[in-house]
Amino acid sequence: MVTVIEKRPQRREFWEQATTEPAWLRWVLVAVALAFCGLFLVVPLVAVFAQALEKGWELYLASFTDADALTAIQLTLLVSAIAVPVNLVFGVAAAWAIAKFDFKGKNFLTTLVDLPFSVSPVVSGLIFVLLFGAQGWLGPWLSANDFKIIFAVPGIVLATVFVTFPFIARELIPLMQEQGTEQEETALVLGASGWQAFWRVTLPNIKWALLYGVILCNARAMGEFGAVSVVSGHIRGQTNTMPLHVEILYNEYNFVGAFAVASLLALLALVTLVLKSLVEWKSAHPTER
Amino acid sequence: MTLLAFKKHSVLPGFGLSLGYTVFYLSMIVLIPLSALFFKSATMGWTQFWTTVTDPRVVAAYQLTFGASLVAALINAVFGLLVAWVLVRYTFPGKRILDALVDLPFALPTAVAGIALTSLYAPNGWIGQYLDPLGIKVAFTPIGIVIALMFIGFPFVVRTVQPVLQDLELESEEAAACLGASRLQTFLTVILPTLIPSLLTGFTLAFARALGEYGSVVFISGNMPGRTEIASLLIITKLEQYDYAGATAIAVVMLVAAFVLLFAINLLQRWSSRFATR
Numbered sequence: 001m002v003t004v005i006e007k008r009p010q011r012r013e014f015w016e017q018a019t020t021e022p023a024w025l026r027w028v029l030v031a032v033a034l035a036f037c038g039l040f041l042v043v044p045l046v047a048v049f050a051q052a053l054e055k056g057w058e059l060y061l062a063s064f065t066d067a068d069a070l071t072a073i074q075l076t077l078l079v080s081a082i083a084v085p086v087n088l089v090f091g092v093a094a095a096w097a098i099a100k101f102d103f104k105g106k107n108f109l110t111t112l113v114d115l116p117f118s119v120s121p122v123v124s125g126l127i128f129v130l131l132f133g134a135q136g137w138l139g140p141w142l143s144a145n146d147f148k149i150i151f152a153v154p155g156i157v158l159a160t161v162f163v164t165f166p167f168i169a170r171e172l173i174p175l176m177q178e179q180g181t182e183q184e185e186t187a188l189v190l191g192a193s194g195w196q197a198f199w200r201v202t203l204p205n206i207k208w209a210l211l212y213g214v215i216l217c218n219a220r221a222m223g224e225f226g227a228v229s230v231v232s233g234h235i236r237g238q239t240n241t242m243p244l245h246v247e248i249l250y251n252e253y254n255f256v257g258a259f260a261v262a263s264l265l266a267l268l269a270l271v272t273l274v275l276k277s278l279v280e281w282k283s284a285h286p287t288e289r
Numbered sequence: 290m291t292l293l294a295f296k297k298h299s300v301l302p303g304f305g306l307s308l309g310y311t312v313f314y315l316s317m318i319v320l321i322p323l324s325a326l327f328f329k330s331a332t333m334g335w336t337q338f339w340t341t342v343t344d345p346r347v348v349a350a351y352q353l354t355f356g357a358s359l360v361a362a363l364i365n366a367v368f369g370l371l372v373a374w375v376l377v378r379y380t381f382p383g384k385r386i387l388d389a390l391v392d393l394p395f396a397l398p399t400a401v402a403g404i405a406l407t408s409l410y411a412p413n414g415w416i417g418q419y420l421d422p423l424g425i426k427v428a429f430t431p432i433g434i435v436i437a438l439m440f441i442g443f444p445f446v447v448r449t450v451q452p453v454l455q456d457l458e459l460e461s462e463e464a465a466a467c468l469g470a471s472r473l474q475t476f477l478t479v480i481l482p483t484l485i486p487s488l489l490t491g492f493t494l495a496f497a498r499a500l501g502e503y504g505s506v507v508f509i510s511g512n513m514p515g516r517t518e519i520a521s522l523l524i525i526t527k528l529e530q531y532d533y534a535g536a537t538a539i540a541v542v543m544l545v546a547a548f549v550l551l552f553a554i555n556l557l558q559r560w561s562s563r564f565a566t567r
Contacts, residue, residue: 102299133533262398
């Protein structure tokens with residue numbers, strides 16, 4: 001009897017050792033991970049705000065009274081205000097078709113929806129130049145009808161829509177596949193119309209994933225650089241989005257101005273991360289409010 | 290009847306509308322514009338295409354892009370695994386903040402990351418001033434490119450390894466310990482093999498993302514032709530010279546590489562999902 005009681009703590013120790021590391025190694029690993037993330041994630045983020053405020057608040061705030069900076073902010077808001085809703089409608093339609101029905105070629109279609117993710121931003125811009133540019137397929141017809149797409153706002157919108165294309169669809173498809181079709185079928189049996197089933201049953205079930213997709217889509221739409229850079233033409237005060245304006249100011253050695261506009265985009269990124277964590281928490285605890 | 294053979298019967302409405310709209314929108318925004326790239330390169334002829342992509346400046350850009358992306362993805366695989374491990378297995382102060390922060394490179398616009406990293410690693414920057422006396426130049430060299438690519442690829446490895454690590458059963462580790470394995474042996478022979486598919490997936494995703502990256506790299510690379518000029522930048526340079534054919538040829542090679550990687554990622558994910566259900 002005595003021996004058994006003596007062995008108990010040793011046993012627990014054995015199981016602990018079986019599934020985890022000694023304390024010193026745990027702390028070394030945590031320290032290395034924190035140091036890596038600190039150096040490569042936190043320091044660059046802090047640097048943006050530090051550089052923006054280097055010459056004081058007055059100069060920082062003055063950067064936003066500049067007319068070109070204001071038009072860049074307006075254009076960025078306009079572009080994401082078009083790109084996000086358009087891709088939202090598509091995302092819901094694609095997820096409905098792919099997740100709720102079984103048909104031939106479904107996996108292929110899912111791969112195609114993800115396609116823009118694997119196309120590099122510069123190539124995404126290039127394809128629209130090839131289509132609508134002065135030497136492009138539709139270029140002569142467009143210029144004959146006095147309609148500008150490349151080096152104008154429509155081109156920026158098109159490139160942004162392309163780049164942010166899969167964001168909402170890919171958040172919805174796996175979730176809706178997991179949820180199956182039983183609840184909607186029940187609603188239909190109880191006499192609901194198709195639209196009623198969608199609004200009353202499907203939408204409440206997917207709202208957090210939908211919001212999550214919209215947040216990510218918006219962050220990318222506002223921050224896109226490569227694709228927009230190719231199609232925009234960099235006309236100051238006309239076709240410059242915020243990221244492009246950052247580039248111009250930086251190349252002119254106006255570092256305070258560049259980092260001031262960049263700090264707005266960094267704030268947007270931080271808000272995105274906070275919302276994302278909130279949404280993740282909400283979808284993990286669906287009953288709590 | 291043809292519709293019945295094409296799709297399984299379902300009582301839910303809206304199949305025709307949603308699928309029709311999906312295919313239409315997909316074609317207008319993605320498929321038709323992308324096909325323009327291949328048609329454009331087809332009009333070039335093989336010899337013109339070949340001379341463009343084998344030009345020494347272009348080859349140097351390809352080598353730099355693939356090399357730097359590979360190095361960055363390898364470093365990310367190591368540190369991504371470490372961070373995923375720490376986040377899943379240990380508790381420590383600031384863990385939730387770290388978890389949220391991992392996604393920062395997804396949320397931060399690439400141009401912002403680019404100017405921030407450049408100002409940090411420039412010879413008079415916060416970090417560069419300590420490296421410069423040691424003779425280590427980061428900004429405007431391939432090392433700077435690797436650092437920018439590490440930044441943008443980092444979340445991919447963490448976010449693909451993390452869920453697999455979370456689902457791992459502790460019983461197999463206990464069994465290994467019962468059979469007399471040391472903790473290191475357990476990690477190498479029991480845990481690591483189940484993580485390999487997801488680790489490879491994360492590595493490939495980070496690599497693919499790095500290949501096409503533009504915004505974060507242009508600022509820190511210095512853009513010297515033949516030395517620190519990446520493929521994406523070369524495409525833009527050709528476009529600015531109105532050399533559409535040249536830009537297209539370079540882009541087609543990058544796009545084919547991206548599609549091969551996409552195919553590999555699909556295979557890898559199928560492989561890792563088999564592991565996950567076990």
